[in-house]
Amino acid sequence: MPWLPVPLILLLLASAAFVLGRRRAFSVAAASGERLHSTAWYHGMLVALWCLIPALVISLLWLVFADSILTRLVLQDLPRQMLARGAEQRTLLVNDLHNLLAGHVAGHNIDPVLRRAAARYRALAATGRMLVAFLMLATALLSASLVYFRIRPDLQARNRVEQVARAVLLLCSTIAVLSAIGIVLSILFESIRFFRQVPLTDFLFGLKWSPQMAMRADQVGSSGSFGVVPVLAGTLLISAIALAVAVPIGLMSAIYLSEYAGPRLRAWARPTMEILAGVPTVVYGFFAALVVAPFIHDIGARVGLDVSSESALASGLVMGIMIIPSVSSLSNDVINAVPRSLRDGSYGLGATRSETIIHVVLPAALPGIVGGILLAASRAIGETMIVVMAAGLAARLTANPLEAVTTVTVQIVTLLAGDQAFDSPRTLAAFALGLLLFVVTMALNMAAMYVVRRYREEYE
């Protein structure tokens, strides 16, 4: 029996179970003359659930454990001398076997023993799949019929179905929370492996970043080539340029739109500006590399400055455009939240509109504005595509925006985009950088939330 129709058959079975269970609830109630505890719908549902859940559990178990069971069975049948060579050889053997199974290996020079093992694996897997399919359907029928014959008028079907539904809800929310923990743990775990090879102090305070050197085993950790300072400096330089662009423009446009603009301008200008936040970052990257960087390069050449074609200025500028809405939309909200009475009081004292804004509205809205800027900074630091496409690769410790610098995100992508062995320090360094990025952006977000919550003025 092929694998595919099994879910279909299962679904059909469950629907049949629902219909039968519902009918039985009616007939049982009619026969005994008692009222049903729950509506018949719930009885049907209960039978259907008992049909589905055990079968799903079995298929899940098979998915998780099939490979290890099958591999062990196949390895047992291999000649003894192939297995006697220690654990490492064994892992290699298993890898070869899996590559062969996945069809990655072509050609004729494959060990016939391995070929036979692969054939045996396939045969075993096919038998296993049939067995599991049979087991699934049998359990489905069995457990469904068990519940079916227990249907009585006083069976609390609704409560049981609701318990299952609640358990499913709980399971889903656990997944969401677990993914957060999963991020932290997986990155932390790989980073710890990295810090076992390169000391933490070398990483945090080293002034030289050249991960290529670590390819030679004798260089690891001794040359200090994993110093994160220049990479971090580049990130901060580009983010600072981005903020220097985004904060004035974002803040001024938020002020203008909420204090000066008429309703018509506001109605179309705000959504238009929000589009800037919705454009995919790869588009900004293309724009930076195709238009902005050459433009800045040309201008520099004209006034006699030596501007790198991957200058920090170009990527910072484009990144600034991208985060304008982050600054402006939160500022807009808090400026609108400042009550009318404060403004009226200021006008009553004879202040002009701009004086009111600068001396009354902005101080009142300051926490929200600072929060918005912090969030924008965290977006700038974590932004990847613009810098991958428009910033440099070499780590250079400089504050000159006309030179090429690299960023944390660029380094992560360059270290991992290829196909590397998973435990080389080069690969693991990317996880250490990821951890750093995670910690920094998380701290900025927390700070933003704290500022907004702590210093929020309560009016009325």
Add this chain to the structure above:
Amino acid sequence: MQVREDRQTAMELMERGLARRHRRERIFRSLGLAAVLVSIGFLALLFAAIIGNGWTAFEQSEILLDIDFAADHFDVDNLARADYAALVRQGLQKLFPEVRKRRQRRSLYRLVSSGAAIILQKKVMQDTSLIGTRQSIWLPADDAVDMLLKGRISRTLPENRRRLSDRQIAWIHRLAGSGRLKKRFNATFFTAGDSREPELAGIRGAVAGSLLTMLVTLLLSFPVGVATAVYLEEFAPRNRWADLIEVNINNLAAVPSIVFGLLGLAFFLDFLGLPRSTPLVGGLVLTLMTLPTVIIAARASLKAVPPSIREAALAVGASRMQVVAHHVLPLAMPGMLTGTIIGMARALGETAPLLLLGMVAFIADVPSHLTDPATVLPVQIYLWADSPEQAFVERTAAAIMVLLVLLFCMNGLAVFLRRRFERRR
């Protein structure tokens, strides 16, 4: 007397200051307007640059050749093995019989795309009755010819710095003059997968990869996100744990997307051993990335359902699960859908985490399965943007236009849903 003088000077002072203060007011105001105009101007510049570079990619130069499918050229049992490139060469020779020298001939043949032979092969395999006939067929020109026709190769450059020689340009003029070289609608761009040759490259593979990835993301993030929101909002006890989870989810929404790529690499690829470069893994990672957005939106729309509805349902004897399933969820559904669509739009434009999952590989085939190697539209844009060929610049911009149109449609749908929902309230 003294008092009056003082007051006069105060008034004078104020009057004097007033002009300056009003001037400042005007400056401040125009600065604000300038900020709005600058940011909208940037947007306009961005779109102008994309459209200006990209619209030409929807047309492709093609050359009309008379191909003689002579019967003795083909082996009936093995049609794939015939020399189709020779057919193309014959067609070109017929147009320019005076070109005799070998080197000149070779530069003549370079005017037609190297994929022309494959196109002929496909045509013959599809319709064997072509054999023995003569056909006039439009075949794609080489990308250098295409670029010249679109004015992206300057004719005034010295010959050794151009991709086309003076002689080739003369041939191109002759072809264009006789109506045999024309820009026609570039169907290849929508029907082909990726290719190293710009004139043969298309976005179909990337679009299919994006659709498969989005399918995984939608099927996982919507039910899980809604279920999580329902549990947290309607069932979970209100305590420190609930607060912690809320902070956690809010923070997760602000984690840089590349960190999700690292998670996917460490957990899905290394630990679980799922296949690299596939829509399955890409979709799983994007699901984790979109989940917080969906959960936050779903919780907000659950909160917006008035408590009176819950109380009324409870009062007539509904269980809490019935209250949620029959009354709260239907009311909150449009808001949840809107949030999901916005999350999906973000996921559709996402590139960085997918770079780490091996979706940057060069893949020419159109994926049809969740475990086929695939790439997605934004990654395709990134790959093409990296290509040195000029012709890929306009294709990159054109692919961006397609992506932006898709995103506009999704966001438009979200706005439409929100409007409808608001009106009903």
